[in-house]
Amino acid sequence: MEDLIINNSRMVYAVIMAGGVGTRFWPKSRKSNPKQFLNLFGETSMIQQTAERLQGFVEEKQVVVVTNKDYVSLVEKQLPSIEPMNIIGEPVARNTAPCIASAAALLNKKDPESVMIVLPADHRIGSPNEFKRVLETAVETAKTQESLVTIGIKPNRPETGYGYIHRTSDVKIKNLNHPVYRVQEFTEKPDQETAQEFFESGDYLWNSGIFIWKTSTILDAFKEHLPEIFIEAEKLKKSDFKTEDVRRFYEACPPISIDYGIMEKAEKVHVIPGDFDWNDVGSWTAVHELSDKESEENSTDKGKAIYVNSSGNYISTNGKKLVAFAGVDNVALVETDDAILVVNLDQAQDVKEIVEKLKENEETKKYL
Amino acid sequence: MEDLIINNSRMVYAVIMAGGVGTRFWPKSRKSNPKQFLNLFGETSMIQQTAERLQGFVEEKQVVVVTNKDYVSLVEKQLPSIEPMNIIGEPVARNTAPCIASAAALLNKKDPESVMIVLPADHRIGSPNEFKRVLETAVETAKTQESLVTIGIKPNRPETGYGYIHRTSDVKIKNLNHPVYRVQEFTEKPDQETAQEFFESGDYLWNSGIFIWKTSTILDAFKEHLPEIFIEAEKLKKSDFKTEDVRRFYEACPPISIDYGIMEKAEKVHVIPGDFDWNDVGSWTAVHELSDKESEENSTDKGKAIYVNSSGNYISTNGKKLVAFAGVDNVALVETDDAILVVNLDQAQDVKEIVEKLKENEETKKYL
Numbered sequence: 094m095e096d097l098i099i100n101n102s103r104m105v106y107a108v109i110m111a112g113g114v115g116t117r118f119w120p121k122s123r124k125s126n127p128k129q130f131l132n133l134f135g136e137t138s139m140i141q142q143t144a145e146r147l148q149g150f151v152e153e154k155q156v157v158v159v160t161n162k163d164y165v166s167l168v169e170k171q172l173p174s175i176e177p178m179n180i181i182g183e184p185v186a187r188n189t190a191p192c193i194a195s196a197a198a199l200l201n202k203k204d205p206e207s208v209m210i211v212l213p214a215d216h217r218i219g220s221p222n223e224f225k226r227v228l229e230t231a232v233e234t235a236k237t238q239e240s241l242v243t244i245g246i247k248p249n250r251p252e253t254g255y256g257y258i259h260r261t262s263d264v265k266i267k268n269l270n271h272p273v274y275r276v277q278e279f280t281e282k283p284d285q286e287t288a289q290e291f292f293e294s295g296d297y298l299w300n301s302g303i304f305i306w307k308t309s310t311i312l313d314a315f316k317e318h319l320p321e322i323f324i325e326a327e328k329l330k331k332s333d334f335k336t337e338d339v340r341r342f343y344e345a346c347p348p349i350s351i352d353y354g355i356m357e358k359a360e361k362v363h364v365i366p367g368d369f370d371w372n373d374v375g376s377w378t379a380v381h382e383l384s385d386k387e388s389e390e391n392s393t394d395k396g397k398a399i400y401v402n403s404s405g406n407y408i409s410t411n412g413k414k415l416v417a418f419a420g421v422d423n424v425a426l427v428e429t430d431d432a433i434l435v436v437n438l439d440q441a442q443d444v445k446e447i448v449e450k451l452k453e454n455e456e457t458k459k460y461l
Numbered sequence: 462m463e464d465l466i467i468n469n470s471r472m473v474y475a476v477i478m479a480g481g482v483g484t485r486f487w488p489k490s491r492k493s494n495p496k497q498f499l500n501l502f503g504e505t506s507m508i509q510q511t512a513e514r515l516q517g518f519v520e521e522k523q524v525v526v527v528t529n530k531d532y533v534s535l536v537e538k539q540l541p542s543i544e545p546m547n548i549i550g551e552p553v554a555r556n557t558a559p560c561i562a563s564a565a566a567l568l569n570k571k572d573p574e575s576v577m578i579v580l581p582a583d584h585r586i587g588s589p590n591e592f593k594r595v596l597e598t599a600v601e602t603a604k605t606q607e608s609l610v611t612i613g614i615k616p617n618r619p620e621t622g623y624g625y626i627h628r629t630s631d632v633k634i635k636n637l638n639h640p641v642y643r644v645q646e647f648t649e650k651p652d653q654e655t656a657q658e659f660f661e662s663g664d665y666l667w668n669s670g671i672f673i674w675k676t677s678t679i680l681d682a683f684k685e686h687l688p689e690i691f692i693e694a695e696k697l698k699k700s701d702f703k704t705e706d707v708r709r710f711y712e713a714c715p716p717i718s719i720d721y722g723i724m725e726k727a728e729k730v731h732v733i734p735g736d737f738d739w740n741d742v743g744s745w746t747a748v749h750e751l752s753d754k755e756s757e758e759n760s761t762d763k764g765k766a767i768y769v770n771s772s773g774n775y776i777s778t779n780g781k782k783l784v785a786f787a788g789v790d791n792v793a794l795v796e797t798d799d800a801i802l803v804v805n806l807d808q809a810q811d812v813k814e815i816v817e818k819l820k821e822n823e824e825t826k827k828y829l
Contacts, residue, residue: 402811416801417487417800417804419814421803421804435794440788443770450769
């Protein structure tokens with residue numbers, strides 16, 4: 094296994110996608126400081142944990158971050174080891190396909206044999222060693238098969254909030270750390286009944302948004318399925334990747350997701366089931382679930398809290414005030430220097446509606 | 462009616478009992494600043510509203526306040542028109558009987574014909590004009606009958622949290638503004654079934670803790686039913702009511718309530734049904750009920766609040782932070798400079814348990 098890592102390390106790059114402007118973590122997440130830069134767990138941010146997780150597998154100088162141009166300085170501050178040239182600042186949001194094409198162009202120019210691992214910046218992985226073992230299998234597959242490889246998460250519930258990947262029943266590549274399947278179909282978020290069928294069938298995996306491929310393979314796929322973006326990527330590849338070059342690229346690209354633009358259409362797509370305690374941390378509910386608990390399933394992130402006849406709660410403050418809960422269940426209180434959120438953890442998606450309300454008048458826009 | 466007020470005014474005194482150290486309004490109420498001194502409604506405190514309510518009926522210089530000695534300066538600050546000599550600072554809490562005896566001694570010395578109206582400092586009355594009309598009847602009764610008079614509140618629900626007064630079915634004194642009944646019995650807080658019977662019978666009234674009597678009448682009652690306190694009251698009456706005199710009186714008195722010590726035993730007790738939108742404001746639930754509501758029965762006391770899919774909530778902050786509720790029903794959030802309470806309004810009595818927990822360790826005692 095050591096050998097494999099050493100052999101890979103020269104050509105394996107990681108591309109961390111950090112462009113999100115997530116609103117589900119208000120009041121901590123703000124336009125100027127979205128989820129991936131927050132310390133939702135412990136003393137480091139989601140993007141810092143994403144980078145840390147790669148240590149020993151991808152060299153720091155081979156990590157690329159694609160983010161909104163407004164967050165470039167945040168990335169530089171939180172990940173000082175990343176080469177400044179490896180931070181791509183998107184001037185406009187164009188969804189994941191252009192994001193991936195720009196990183197593929199950058200890396201393919203450096204090394205035509207390069208393999209890139211595409212990772213969202215804001216997921217949580219509980220078993221990082223198993224995660225790396227799965228990535229090893231994925232990299233090996235991407236290199237030897239020249240296919241598009243994705244990691245599918247083994248579902249532990251009939252979740253309706255994720256897309257699913259229908260894999261073949263039989264293993265297509267053996268003798269690696271993990272079985273490798275072909276993808277039959279990518280599916281959109283299912284209704285409850287369909288999700289239940291998927292969950293019970295055993296042949297469906299959650300779409301994790303983690304992809305592994307040779308940069309040459311994905312660029313070929315762009316050429317076939319998204320030629321408009323491919324042409325721009327070729328131009329970008331010939332440029333010096335200066336701000337102006339990147340701006341021209343993004344402004345020329347249509348907004349489209351890699352799933353819809355390529356993965357759902359490509360012929361040769363492999364999926365590797367991953368079982369490494371993955372969570373996309375989609376809401377305060379997930380943060381509560383993933384946090385250490387006191388008695389009665391209460392969880393206090395920071396600050397002093399007292400609970401009386403209360404269970405299943407989450408409290409995160411700026412540490413200045415004592416918080417007391419009495420007779421309250423399944424509620425999160427999140428306090429920042431200028432706001433306090435109290436949200437029912439059974440309907441944490443309502444936080445999005447709060448953010449919409451804040452946009453409605455001038456007086457409250459400062460809280461966005 | 463005008464004549465009645467003018468005739469009464471010379472001899473009618475009010476005694477506001479303000480010794481409570483209530484813990485049910487934490488984090489706003491603190492040992493150093495209990496409920497009666499809080500602005501729970503609007504821009505004045507409960508005790509200020511109690512005094513304001515008497516205007517036009519009792520002259521300011523004829524208002525006496527009995528409170529804990531630690532709150533004397535708070536009373537002086539909040540009620541600057543009260544004569545300093547009319548503020549009695551209790552050195553130790555001895556319940557209501559000694560409190561009333563000390564005020565009776567003070568007023569009986571000033572005027573042997575004086576009538577005193579005893580009022581809790583922390584109740585809310587929605588119809589102050591009707592309240593004054595009831596007091597007129599009570600004063601007239603106390604003067605002409607030389608009886609102990611109490612105001613009974615017409616119940617609007619089978620409440621188990623109050624004591625009840627069983628009145629006679631027939632009116633004993635007519636030709637006044639209101640019917641006056643004799644009291645058959647004072648009862649303790651009933652169980653649910655008994656409360657339902659009381660409520661349906663029509664002959665039961667809530668014990669409001671509001672009493673009206675001539676000072677000579679109540680001192681005679683002390684002589685008969687609580688001679689130990691009567692002897693001390695006689696000594697106090699002969700003194701100059703200096704701090705040392707008051708200290709000696711309270712330290713010599715046993716702790717006992719006026720209800721248990723006198724009202725339940727006295728022969729000649731009258732009750733007048735009062736229907737003036739009375740509330741003893743026993744918890745944050747009552748504050749929510751009595752506050753102005755926005756849509757969905759939400760109520761924001763101070764500060765800016767946003768509600769999404771939330772109803773029946775109460776928010777009171779120090780005005781510095783935006784508070785947002787999402788998917789939360791029947792919850793109060795109360796913020797002070799050093800603490801935040803989140804309490805289910807269906808079990809607001811749990812606040813007492815929080816205060817008990819705060820007492821448990823040194824670190825949290827500063828929040829008491």
